[in-house]
Amino acid sequence: MVRRLLAARAGVLTERVAALAGASVVVATALVRDGRVLAAQRSRPPELAGQWELPGGRVEAGESEPDAVARECREELGTDVRAIGRLGTDLPIAPGLLRVHRAEPAPGAAEPRALEHSALRWVGADELADLDWVAADRAVLADLTELLTGR
Ligand code: DCM
Numbered sequence: 001m002v003r004r005l006l007a008a009r010a011g012v013l014t015e016r017v018a019a020l021a022g023a024s025v026v027v028a029t030a031l032v033r034d035g036r037v038l039a040a041q042r043s044r045p046p047e048l049a050g051q052w053e054l055p056g057g058r059v060e061a062g063e064s065e066p067d068a069v070a071r072e073c074r075e076e077l078g079t080d081v082r083a084i085g086r087l088g089t090d091l092p093i094a095p096g097l098l099r100v101h102r103a104e105p106a107p108g109a110a111e112p113r114a115l116e117h118s119a120l121r122w123v124g125a126d127e128l129a130d131l132d133w134v135a136a137d138r139a140v141l142a143d144l145t146e147l148l149t150g151r
Helices: 002-021 065-077 125-130 141-149
Strands: 024-033 036-041 056-058 081-093 096-105 119-123
Touching (some): 024 065, 024 081, 024 141, 036 141, 056 065, 065 081, 065 096, 081 141
Parallel strands (some): 024 096
Antiparallel strands (some): 081 096
């Protein structure tokens, strides 16, 4: 409880600092289906290629974060998702902040396809540690485990 409160406070602070600095926000999507989360293998840039991430990208000017999650998933995965709330705290990345959003497939959504990634994989809680995650996403693995196991 105290940990969650402190984390929430830290989140608000980093958000304010980022807004002041004009830092860009990148959203990442924890798309969960049947107790597994969708991981995507990066194809670029060379230093990140081969590593796994939660799909997402930069929030555009005037766009809400849930809308950015939906747009990025359409662009990168060819599928419709609904963002249903944040996961974890803000994570510092080189261009600004990474914010993870939980998402579910929209009703009747197509099977995700790797339109911009090298591969996609539905990952269960017990397999999360097997993947070579990009640094920022590694920090959310404990929250992802909690999300997938309900613990
Ligand atoms: N990024 C990240 N984790 C994600 C998605 C993105 O660390 N799940 C980072 C990688 C890039 C930046 O955000 O530095 C922008 O992402 P992209 O290159 O996919 O637009």
